[in-house]
Amino acid sequence: MLFIAFTMQGQDQQTKDLKVGLVLSGGGAKGLAHIGALKVLDSLGVKVDYIAGTSMGAIIGSLYASGYSGKQLDSIFTSTNFDDIISDNIPRAAKTFYERENSEKYALSIPFNNFKIHIPSAISRGQNVFNLLSRLTLHVSDVNDFEKLPIPFFCIATNIETGEAVLLNKGSLPQAIAASGAFPSLFQPVVIDDITLTDGGVVNNYPIDELRAKGMDVIIGVDVQDGLASIEDLQSAPEILLQINNFRTIKDMKDKAPKTDIYIKPDIKGFTVVSFDEGEQIIKRGKQAARALSNELKSLKSKQGLRKTNLVKVTKTDSIKINGISVVGNEKYTRAYILGKLKLKSDEKVSYQHFNKGVNNLVATNNFSSFLYQFKPSLNKEGYDLTAYVRESEVKTFLKLGVHYDDLYKSAGLINVTQKQILFNNDVASLDFIIGDNVRYNFEYYIDKGFYWSIGLKSRYNTFHKGLAASLFVGSEELPETNSLNKIEVELSDFTNQFYLQTLFRKDFSLTLGAEHKRLKITSETFVNDTDPDIEETTFEKSDFFSVYGKLKFDTFDNKYFPKEGFLFDGDFHLFLSSSDYNNNFNQFSYAKANIGYAFRLSNEVSAKIGSQGGFRIGDDSNQSLNFTLGGYGNNFINNFISFYGYDYFSIAGDSFVKGSIDLDYEFLKKHHLTLSANYANIADGIFDDSEWFTTPDYSGYAFGYAFETFLGPIEAKYTWSPETKHSKWFFNLGFWF
Numbered sequence: 001m002l003f004i005a006f007t008m009q010g011q012d013q014q015t016k017d018l019k020v021g022l023v024l025s026g027g028g029a030k031g032l033a034h035i036g037a038l039k040v041l042d043s044l045g046v047k048v049d050y051i052a053g054t055s056m057g058a059i060i061g062s063l064y065a066s067g068y069s070g071k072q073l074d075s076i077f078t079s080t081n082f083d084d085i086i087s088d089n090i091p092r093a094a095k096t097f098y099e100r101e102n103s104e105k106y107a108l109s110i111p112f113n114n115f116k117i118h119i120p121s122a123i124s125r126g127q128n129v130f131n132l133l134s135r136l137t138l139h140v141s142d143v144n145d146f147e148k149l150p151i152p153f154f155c156i157a158t159n160i161e162t163g164e165a166v167l168l169n170k171g172s173l174p175q176a177i178a179a180s181g182a183f184p185s186l187f188q189p190v191v192i193d194d195i196t197l198t199d200g201g202v203v204n205n206y207p208i209d210e211l212r213a214k215g216m217d218v219i220i221g222v223d224v225q226d227g228l229a230s231i232e233d234l235q236s237a238p239e240i241l242l243q244i245n246n247f248r249t250i251k252d253m254k255d256k257a258p259k260t261d262i263y264i265k266p267d268i269k270g271f272t273v274v275s276f277d278e279g280e281q282i283i284k285r286g287k288q289a290a291r292a293l294s295n296e297l298k299s300l301k302s303k304q305g306l307r308k309t310n311l312v313k314v315t316k317t318d319s320i321k322i323n324g325i326s327v328v329g330n331e332k333y334t335r336a337y338i339l340g341k342l343k344l345k346s347d348e349k350v351s352y353q354h355f356n357k358g359v360n361n362l363v364a365t366n367n368f369s370s371f372l373y374q375f376k377p378s379l380n381k382e383g384y385d386l387t388a389y390v391r392e393s394e395v396k397t398f399l400k401l402g403v404h405y406d407d408l409y410k411s412a413g414l415i416n417v418t419q420k421q422i423l424f425n426n427d428v429a430s431l432d433f434i435i436g437d438n439v440r441y442n443f444e445y446y447i448d449k450g451f452y453w454s455i456g457l458k459s460r461y462n463t464f465h466k467g468l469a470a471s472l473f474v475g476s477e478e479l480p481e482t483n484s485l486n487k488i489e490v491e492l493s494d495f496t497n498q499f500y501l502q503t504l505f506r507k508d509f510s511l512t513l514g515a516e517h518k519r520l521k522i523t524s525e526t527f528v529n530d531t532d533p534d535i536e537e538t539t540f541e542k543s544d545f546f547s548v549y550g551k552l553k554f555d556t557f558d559n560k561y562f563p564k565e566g567f568l569f570d571g572d573f574h575l576f577l578s579s580s581d582y583n584n585n586f587n588q589f590s591y592a593k594a595n596i597g598y599a600f601r602l603s604n605e606v607s608a609k610i611g612s613q614g615g616f617r618i619g620d621d622s623n624q625s626l627n628f629t630l631g632g633y634g635n636n637f638i639n640n641f642i643s644f645y646g647y648d649y650f651s652i653a654g655d656s657f658v659k660g661s662i663d664l665d666y667e668f669l670k671k672h673h674l675t676l677s678a679n680y681a682n683i684a685d686g687i688f689d690d691s692e693w694f695t696t697p698d699y700s701g702y703a704f705g706y707a708f709e710t711f712l713g714p715i716e717a718k719y720t721w722s723p724e725t726k727h728s729k730w731f732f733n734l735g736f737w738f
Helices: 002-016 028-044 056-065 070-078 082-087 097-103 127-136 173-180 208-212 237-259 276-291 294-304 335-342 352-364
Strands: 020-024 050-054 108-113 122-124 153-159 165-168 185-187 190-192 195-199 218-222 262-264 319-328 348-351 368-377 384-392 397-406 410-420 427-436 440-447 454-469 487-506 509-524 538-555 566-579 589-601 606-619 628-630 652-654 656-669 672-684 699-710 713-722 727-734
Touching: 020 028, 020 056, 020 208, 028 056, 028 070, 028 218, 028 276, 028 294, 050 056, 050 208, 056 070, 056 153, 056 173, 070 276, 082 122, 082 127, 082 276, 097 538, 122 127, 127 173, 127 352, 127 368, 153 173, 165 173, 173 190, 173 195, 173 368, 190 368, 208 218, 208 237, 218 237, 218 276, 218 294, 262 276, 262 294, 276 294, 319 335, 319 352, 335 352, 335 384, 348 352, 352 368, 454 652, 628 656, 628 672, 652 672
Parallel strands: 020 050, 020 218, 050 153, 122 185, 218 262, 319 384
Antiparallel strands: 108 397, 153 165, 153 195, 190 195, 319 348, 368 384, 397 410, 397 727, 410 427, 427 440, 440 454, 454 487, 487 509, 509 538, 538 566, 566 589, 589 606, 606 656, 628 652, 656 672, 672 699, 699 713, 713 727
16 A cells, blocks of 8 residues: 555656646748647646747747637737738828828838948838737736746747847847747848847747757647748748748758657648738637647646646736836937827826827838837836837938829829938938929928927929810900810919928827918910910910918828728918019919818728818909819819819819718728719809809719729729719829829
8 A cells, every 4th residue: 555655646746747848830820820729728728838939939829828828819810900910001190291191102112322222121120010919918028037927938039140049038028029920021130139130930940959958848849831832832022931941941840840749730731921811710720730639638638637727817908007218229319209209208008009109100200220119017106117129220311113194194103212311310301203294393301390390391393284174264255256165275384382380289180381482384275376376375374473371281081092981171271472473463362272071981891981172262363373173083183173073174163162072982802992972063253252152063973983002002993974064084093193
């Protein structure tokens, strides 16, 4: 009996001391199979004593080590929008009005320093990935030694300068796993302690030897690495880089797989490193592979005996109390500038939504090549201290390109040079040069002072050749023989220079006050000059106008071209003080106009936008060249030209107008839109002098269209029709408007 008792005690001691390690390989989206395997481990009650991971294995392994269950990880990752996460999609609301205008007209932006093109190190900087990981690991932000996590953990990254493997087991957990998962060409490297790190899978995608060295008796491994792909499957840069890296990892696995006591190999054929949209199926494959080894896992569980669960309760929080704030790494940009962009103050409780918006605000400036941060619980105080680590961008010059076609400006190519920090740390100069059927340019210099008064200079030259409403230039009494002529073919050129001050009441609300010089020239070959037949064109306008103006803009649209949510108010008042008066008919006058829009979702795929526009002129009406004109479809009209479906460009003119519109957008496939639109208007001289503006609309038009969002900008085709004219017209557009 004594012998049996001692034997059982020895066996119990052996069971109690059995150490189980878990190693998770990298594999991009295929690594989501780890979650399925973890769900099986949880269901069988298998306890893990140490976790090692690389790349996606490091991300999922660290979250499991910090207390999440497999079921919780399934919920987190299946509800994550990986398109936004990977592409670093910065919400439009995070950008200033100047930044929005820049990001919404260029197809390509290339860093350009010292007359050398600098190709970006990756498609994405990984900011959204880091933000997500930082939030998910906030509950263990007090842990500096990863061995003190609920389950001890380490991950592998690669020193990009030496090519050596770096074992990360201390410091900031989200920074460490972001570095381990920085897939080359997809995410830019992460700098930790002045060491530049990239994906650990480059040198060690399955760190079983390092895990065994931690004293593990039994190792469970989940391997989501593929075999070599055929040439038909190598369609993207990440896939080609993975194939090259697989030459070594596949060779390594011939030695490492036999070292794994319970080797789980999910069937992930047909999936790629970026197949995140098929995450549910990948997780299911991981679950199936682990279940196939249920007997081995149950046997392991029986040898572990009774043990306290490794998992801890992770509570979701929507806000965070930030006490102290420190900034590390800034040189040219002040602490006040950085905190102003972050919209943060010490001793303040903010929502995570507010915090992420602030991060987006800072990142959207493109003044920083890296922005990492770390939360640490405050001593003797509820909440956290925030340390922000910034790396100021060394790139100050950008070459930007775009292409466009529409029915007004025709074909156009855009070349832009943007230079930052010319005179001040927070200034930027931008020059657009547009070549094509109508040569144009646009120059802007802007000193960004945030919520204080910013200073700007603009110079723009715009020209096109098109038929304009005859009433815009001459009355019918002046053309007795051409009363039936509705439009006159003209060549219009507009040279405008502005100096302005702009302040922000909040990120989406701006007030602009400025002074403007405008040289407007309108000529036509439609008429022959009776007094001098040798002159082949008639000049209707050739004057310099001087004015002061004010603009008020509130814009929360989530997308400029296809808004699904948000509100827009854009108001403009101009007072024209003097003119060179080519036609000898100038008197001081002013005009006011406004554009209001409201977008909302009817379902996930269908959205609606209701809009209203109006404008009127005050003062002498002798000079009509700046009157309002309706017709056509466009997003970059100048002066008082207004889009209106059902009519050709600039068909109807008057000194005042009111317009209402409704647009329905059905996104039947991602980035594919079917649109249905209707607009109605009254336009004439003096419609606000009586009730004419509020009567049944005199003009109406309808449109049905298809649009596809591309990296060049939207490609659109619209069929429009008006019941008044009984005529239809097609409008085409390709690329961002500029």
